[in-house]
Amino acid sequence: MLKGFKDFLLRGNVLDLAVAVVVGAAFTAIVTAFTSNIINPLIAAIGGSNELGWGVEIISGNPETFLNIGAVVTAIINFIIIAAVVYFVLIVPANAAKKKFVSEPEDKEASETDLLIQIRDILSANGSGADTGAHAKTLE
Structure with missing residues (x-):
């Protein structure tokens, strides 16, 4: 039973997945720091002199009813940055390598x-x- 578990853990796909999770978490931390320290202040500046930025309190004086639109915009920017980096750094080179090294069988009709x-x-x-x-x- 332990040998099977060891074989599972040492299989290439599991190790690749573990590396991807660690790198993804580190990259997410970088993007989050970028958006909270650069994008959020820009969004707040666009929001005007209101201390809430793009946020709105539905009921005045009740912080439970605060809608933080700037946080949603920041999350969208986070997603776009991460998706773009994953696409251009991982997907495009992988597809290029696949085209270069993997030959597709010829579909020759007699x-x-x-x-x-x-x-x-x-x-x-x-x-x-x-x-x-x-x-x-x-x-x-």
């Missing part, structure tokens, strides 16, 4: 004449069809 020649060869190899020689000349 013509009707090629199929008839193959059938003739199979029949002549089996010894059936005594008259295949005359027909072979007309096919080629």
